[in-house]
Amino acid sequence: MATPLAFTARYSHSAAAVRAAFADEQYWKDRIAEVGGPNARLESVTVQGDQVRVEVVQAIAAELLPPAVTAVRPGDLIIPRTENWTGNTADFDVRVEGAPATMRGTITLTGDDASATATVEGTIEVKVPLFGAKIESAIQERLTELLQSEEEFTNIWLTQR
Template identity: 45%
Template sequence: MLTSHTSANGSLRTVSRRIEHSSTYSFPVEQVHAGLTTEQYWRDRIAEVGGPGATLDEVTTGPGTISVSMSQSIPAEHLPSIVAKVRSGDLVIARTETWNALDGGRASGTFTARVTGAPAEISGSQTLTSEGSGTKVQVTGKAEVKIPLIGGKIEGAIGDEVLRLIDKEQEFTQRWLGA
């Protein structure tokens, strides 16, 4: 689901698009959390669905926790025309993702994605919960592009791409947990 929220910020109008997505896995919450908090999962995920030139830049683990920094790029030829009009070349995206320890069948985390050299950012939270014998991951956030007049159109394009990427990452996670 992609919804919008508009606010005023001085003379620059800032539009943000709300992002909501949920994923379900057929594995118990403990197994999903254990996978998401291992470095090997992230190495495998970036290799399979990270795209051209993707790198895993930093991984910090603790007891049941993880913080990951990665870089991904979208080749210029795959960018929506509205994005190509305001920024030439490949889009480089710096991403972070965190997961906290599992507590009572629930874990929370955060995510960010910033477009290098552009006033575009996606940020939000994620929650991992038990659902029957499986697991549900709920993602909520916002995409924000601070470009007058066309920022909202770019946010829509970015939001759509983020949702497609989340779907690919979900498919990978389901396969990886089953391996």
């Protein structure tokens, strides 16, 4: 059974400014360097009109993971992540290398000229008998922390421009 993922990022910038950042390769380079985790990297950013496809690889260091996770999957969690934006909506797909764990969902960006909100809705699924729900809960916690860091980074990045 999958665990729901829900997060709302609040930006002190217009929806247009946030969306423009999401289409800016330098934004992604800076973001992955700042909050991507050990050995994180930007794989690609492709922009065609109002469509943006971003592929990154992020990581969660093993020492930040609970024993329930490291017992099933020792070492850092390597997490390839893809976001496909069309206008102000994105689908995301995340997986954990070497583990039967996936996250999927949508991001919806709304707002006006003064502020914006990105609503993340999705599911986390770990197909491990007996321990799947516990691992999903641990991933949900770390993923929420990551999303909070990305929200903070985006606000700072936009303020500096």
